[in-house]
Amino acid sequence: MAAIVLFTAVSMFSAGASRRISPNLATLILNVFSIVAPLTIIAFAKAKDITVSTKSGLVMAVMAGLSVGLFGFFINKSYAINKVGVVTPVIFGGTILLSTILSYFIFKESLKGLEIAGLALILLGIGLIVYTRSVA
Secondary structure (H helix, E strand, O other): OOOHHHHHHHHHHHHHHHHHHHHHHHHHHHHHHHHHHHHHHHHHHHOOOOOOHHHHHHHHHHHHHHHHHHHHHHHHHHHHOOOOOHHHHHHHHHHHHHHHHHHHHHOOOOOOOHHHHHHHHHHHHHHHHHHHHHHH
16 A cells, blocks of 8 residues: 555656656656665665575666666656646556566466456556547
């Protein structure tokens, strides 16, 4: 639940920032402050479990960090020119759809009938949002 609330906060604050300052500056500020929070938590918690157990895990973490930075850049550009109510469901619905499909192939995760139906509904929802936006 905390992840949903915090990601909603990121969306709303990013949209507000991208409409009031340069989206590039908003992305820079977002990424700088996104480093501060985890470092502070690790420092205060005196985390002892900060070890690299596999090289591939380290590579994946670096790629995830790069992806977050690029995501911030593109989502702030999107918020600067589109409605939050369009950008957010398209990006996050698309994320659910794409990550589920990729996890099926990459991690060999199985999909059940209702999950496939849910993905179809997400795809339909994204299509309706994009179509509504294009005819408006």
